[in-house]
Amino acid sequence: MYELVQAVFNGDEKTALHQLIYTLSASGKRYLLRNEILQAFADYCHESQKPAYFYHSSSIGKLIQYTHEIIIEEESTWFVIRPKIANQEVWRLTANLDSFEQMTQQALLDVRDRLVNRYQPGILEIDLHPFYEDSPRIDDPRNIGQGLAYLNRYLCNQLLTDPEYWVEMLFQALQGLQHDGIRLLLSDRIPSGIHLAKQIKLALKLVNERSPHEPYEKFSLDLQELGFEPGWGNTAARVSETLELLDRLIYSPEPGILEAFVARVPAVFRVVLISIHGWVGQEDVVGRDETLSQVIYVLEQARSLENELREQIKLAGLDQLGIKPHVIILTRLIPNCEGTFCYLPLEKVQDTENAWILRVPFGEFNPEITNNWISKFEIWPYLEQFAIDAEKELLTQFKGKPNLLVGNYSDGNLVASLLSRRMKVTQCNIAHSLEKPKYLFSNLYWQDLENQYHFSAQFTADLISMNAADFIITSSYQEIVGTPDTIGQYESYKCFTMPQLYHVVDGIDLFSPKFNLVPPGVNESIFFPYSQKENRDSNLCTEIHNLLFSREDPQILGHLDRPNKRPIFSVSSISSIKNLAGLAECFGQSQRLQEHCNLILLSSKLHPDEATNPEEAEEIQKLHNIIDRYHLHSKIRWLGMRIPSSSLGEAYRVVADCQGISVHFARFESFGRSILEAMISGLPTFATQFGGSLEIIENQEEEFNVNPTDLVETAKKILDFFEKCNTHPEHWQEVSEWMSQRVHNRYNWHLYSNQLLLLAKMFTFWNFVAPENNEARDRYMETLFHLIYKPRAEKILEKHMGANS
Template identity: 90%
Template structure:
């Protein structure tokens, strides 16, 4: 970056930079974001009649392309430059243009505080960098999110460099495995790693003399004589394969061998999935709008994990000892549950043998609040006591400690942190969607937003849990570090200010091996291609067709004058980020779209008086206003209702029967499970370009990714696809088949659960062999929890108490 800055500063293009800053300075603003900077530079190039190459290829053009923020002070102009993914630099240009120098992140945060008149000369600085210095670290930004693969390579290199030490570490990790008092894998007859290597040879020789299909019970005592306890496999062939993998790992370590061996180690039996603030139940309570997808996710994940664990236990030969998996979704018990099962302490999860929803009530010191559902923005004062109560309940339910804690969202991850520290259990962090990057300038103006959102508590909780977690799983690469043009969700926690509270100098190491891409699956019993006629219920199909196209109901708005037109379909909750208003506006503005298509969409609400907050009511009213403005009454169907998942799956297929399309028009979407559901059902799917859908619709993004801020271009892109389908009918079928197969092959729960359990085993091992920095880091996190999080959470509690007094 230095060379580029010098080329601009010392060359003829310095004038262009001067003119751009002069133009920006002429406005009332002092803080400019990337889109504004690019637009201002484009305007300058046009007005100055610069040649076409100048905007992109000149030195100043390249500098502007890399610039994500510009802050103008009286004496200086500050550039926040991102020359490559996960790398940010700060440059200061003096007003007299005599100096252009690189500055520290601390200096930048001071400038931003001054910008909003909230500068504090002495402020707490949070810097997590020292805790990652001694850990394995990915060096190539393209490999961010591939932590497991990197850690496997790292450990294999260590085995080669110092085999005696690492074989001993491997032995100690295996030697300590047990479940409910049952010793697994190794007994005391094997006293060391060197002895283990010798005994493996003897065991392999013995097993080679037996039939591959011989069950473990028949040679169990022969193996025990050699020092090998249950858990290696359920047949002679399986045990032999597992021991052979370990033998190869000891003598010629390779990442593939390590990964295959770790996958077979029986180290995880009890798993807790923590999802707190939603209505977590299976019937009539699949979350509120803000948690609907979260509840579906954890229920499907629980089923998949239990199934995967059961299969692994069987293959390890441990089912014969009565060992079985135990999965618990930990959530809160809600006494005033509005007719749902959310006041039931324990509920078995459908289609599982031993997976349960365990509900623990919030402390009763504030019952007028805690007996009811609580928004995710107000839940913070109750989480610590919830965690302490949940610990007792979990120990009782499991009759022991869990092996893995999986947090979901900011609140669930904070509880996972507390439980992990107390129970000494591996912690996995899943954010799904972090609030900070969703709300522009939410950290900068946190004091103005505090009464409504309590961002000071939430962002502190995020910093604590993401750093304390042994590993973090994300659904997409963009979730971690964005794209060359956009900042990732976790990247937004790297460096930021909370004026007059603290400065985050280095909030998370984006190159850490803890980051791993493990996208979710989709329930293929419910969501499957429309073309699988044999799996579809003809009666249900008729009912759903009637619901979508013709039925009259108080919760359905609009009557289609031409129901045979190609349908545009959407399923979403109603808020400004999901941007249903933008989709309706886009449809209303385009006469051409209206001539070709009908617009049909599901939301959970239809009328403003059904809204649970002012924003939702405002968005509903906006949609009604747009429909009236463009006279769309005979061209749309708005279904303001929830329907069971099985019916929703058929709804996607009914739309596909009519060769419709699906549109996901959010301003930002970290991933988007409805995108998976629509695609696997065979619907050509258009999705926002801002977020994880870029990776879901890979290789097709130019045709199917939309900019929700450009309604005209969106309409043209959809129309272009429709015209291709009208001209070449096979095009719709080709896209439909490609999208369905992509989800089936890449986004399935078996892959998810298998990878998640591998991560749990590997990072538990890594924590065992290299725990030093983790303890220091976790003490630091505890300090943030007690000194910042708790006092601020207590203020929320005081307000709750005052409001009820």
């Protein structure tokens, strides 16, 4: 960026820069973000009658396009410039415009602290850079999130560079495999990597003389004589393929061969999925609004992983030895569980053979708090003891250690980190949604928000778990590093301040191969295309149609004067971020939308007195006010009730029968399960441009991604779509089919589970052959835990212990 900065500073455009800064200063704002900066520059160009090219193509125009923040002080103006994804530069311009110099990240953090009058010299600095300095690192930002592919190439290069050493390490990794005392793959008869390479040839000769379909049991003793234990395959053909992959890997290593071989290695049998703060129950008892999708996700995750593990065990020929997969969802036991089964210590997951919900109670503190459900913002004081207690229970249930720990959400990830450290087990993190980027300036003003949200504990927990994790999976690329115009969720942890607590100078390496894209799937037995008439229940269809369009109920607001208009359908919990009120406002402001469409909203609540917190009550009331202000009672149906998943699937299909659309209007959505559910049902879906939906609706972004802050443009996009459908009746059908196939092919649980288990095996192998700086890193994480996290959590506990006293 140096050349561009110099072009502005030393050229004719310096005057324009000075005038722009003067205009910004005159506005009274001292901290401006990208959208405000772009708007201010557009206004400046218009008022100064600049030529059309000036906004985009001038040097200052290009500089402004790259600028994400401007901070104005008396003596200087600071520019935070993002010249490319995952890269940030800080430049300071003095007030008299006599110098423009590049500054450090530390200097930027000091400026932000001064901005809120909370500057503290000598503040603690957190810098994780040294722990990634000597690690393999992705070079191209476009490949961020493709860590597995990178590791495959890296390891194959190592095999080529120093084949003897790496073959020996590969041998040692395979030789150590066992399950419940049963040796797998290799016995002591094979003492070294060199000997393994020779024995593979003999084993291949033996199995290739057999019929391809001959069961492993028929020739197992012959293979054992050569030093090969069970686990290579269930038939002669499968054993031959696996041995051939290993043989090719030793002599001509290629990434595809390595991945195919590692995928077949029987190394994962016991998996723990950690999901703590939700009401993890079944029979549609799936938690509060803030945890609803989380519980659905983890139940489907458990079923899918058990299916995949069972299939892998069978193909490896290990089912004949009585080996079975064992999946545990680890959550908290809630004594006052409001009529649910969340008081049961152990509950089998429906539609599985050996997947269980294991519930561990929180320690004995104040039972007035710990006997009840606890919000994700308040849960932090109980997690350390929970991890200690959970370890004992897991060892009892498994009768041994698990092979993989998967954390879900910030609290689950912290517990996964604690358990991984104690048990020496591979750890995977899934954030789903990080709170810091969702709440604007939440780190900068953390002290003002602390009583309500306790962000100091949460953001510290995030830092600890994301760096301690062996690998991280995300649903989308933007979750890691955003887009050219927006900062990614993980990227927001790269450099930030918690004034008067600590500075994060370098919080995470975004180029680390630990990041991998593994999007979740959809339960296709519940959510399937409306066109599959043979799979639909006609009685349920009639019932749901009446519910959506005509049934009277105390929990339904609105009566449609013209029910045959195209329906706009939106399913969401009620919060300022989910923004149902914004969608209603968009509908209310557009007479043309009201002429052509009805609006149908499905949330869990209808009245403010049903809210569980003040923000929710405020949003519910806001929605009522909008409906009243725009007189929408005859054009809207608002269903404030929970309906079972089977009914929700049919609701999407009923709206599709009417050739309607789905709109997901969140201010930010890290991914969006409801987007997938609507799309696979065959419902053309408009989704927020802020978040992962950009990747879900790939190649159709211009038409179907909407800006929830631009109500006029959103209404225009929807009307343009319906106009196309009216002009070309086949258009709705074409979009419907494309969206349904997009989700079916890209977002399915089989792909997810297969990839997750492959990552677990690869990173376990990687940690064995090249453990890097993990011990030093983990000790640093322990220091952060005891120095910062625990004192912050103890402050929450003090408040809880004083409750009701």
